[in-house]
Amino acid sequence: MKKTITFLLISITLLIVTNCFAYQVNSNNKYFIDKDLLKQISANIPNYTKIDNIPRDLKNAVVAVEDKRFFNHPGFDIIAIGRSIIIDIKEGKFKAGGSTITQQLAKNLFLSNEKKLNRKIKELILAIKLxxxxxxxxILEMYLNVIYYGSGAYGIQNASQEYFDKNVWELSLEECAMLAGLPQAPSAYNPxxxxxxxxxxxxxVLxxxxxxxxxxxxxxxKTQKQVILLAQ
Structure with missing residues (x-):
């Protein structure tokens, strides 16, 4: 099992490296990776919010629950990929898990949600380019502004207003933690x-x-016990 996983990881790494500079994003996409992505996204997302206006608690919550090695990896997390491969082998199917924040951003901007190996490889390549x-x-700023939070809310400022009737910079820790937990399954966790x-x-998340x-x-x-008041 360990030898198989090691071989797969090495193969994936080599595939990423050999294709990284050759792969080009389809020109029909809404966004273009080689131009100013922040400017492109801010022009398309209502209430786009700069990273300096997003609470530290929210940024920390997102990193903690989505990608704890975010600040140390090159776009993909080899440990998370290895863990995902073990699960896939045990369950006998490809579930496309182990995505970093950067990979999720790449998928949301440039790719579909199909769970196929080819799409996963493209996602890894795009993450490295990002x-x-x-x-x-x-990258964290773009991610927080494009991710879907349920109830028709794309982007953290829109989600903050939808669920708490507040600007994102006014959120408490308990509210930050609740919002950070939504992207995994926005419909299932819709408060x-x-x-x-x-x-x-x-x-x-806490x-x-x-x-x-x-x-x-x-x-x-203490935060787990705090009362959450939702917008009506």
Whole structure:
């Protein structure tokens, strides 16, 4: 099993490296990676919000729950990919897991949601290209502004207004944690429709934040008990 996984990881890495500079994004796409993506996205997303206006708690929550090695990897997380391969082998099907924040951004901007190996390879290549051209802060800013949060809300400012009737920079820690948990399954965790599920997901986010040193256990426990007031 270990030899098989190692071989697959090496093969994927070689495939990414050999194709990285050859792959071109389809010209029919809405966005173009080699131009100023931040400017392109901000022109298309209502209420686009700069990273400096997004609370540190929200950024930390997103990194903790979505991609804890975000600031240290080159666009893809080889550890997460290895873990995903083990699960895929055990279940006998390709589930396309282990995506980093950068990969999720690449998929949302340039690709479809189909769970095929070819699409996954393109996603990895595009993630590397994004990391080469943009800083981690810029990538996180773009990600937070394009991801879907449910109830028709694309982007963190729109989600903040939809669920809490607040600007994103006004959010509390408990609200940040709840929003950070939505992208995994926006419909299932929609707090307006499934509040208890959203609270359980919020608990997971706070636990990950504590585990990764963004908050301590005392703050984690206190925040879990805070009352959440949703927009009507």
């Amino acid at each position: 990391e080469q051209k943009y800083s981690k802060e810029e 307006k429709k499934h509040f208890e599920r959203a609270k359980k997901r919020q608990k997971v 636990s990950r934040m504590a585990k990764n040193g963004f908050i301590n256990e005392e703050i984690e426990e």
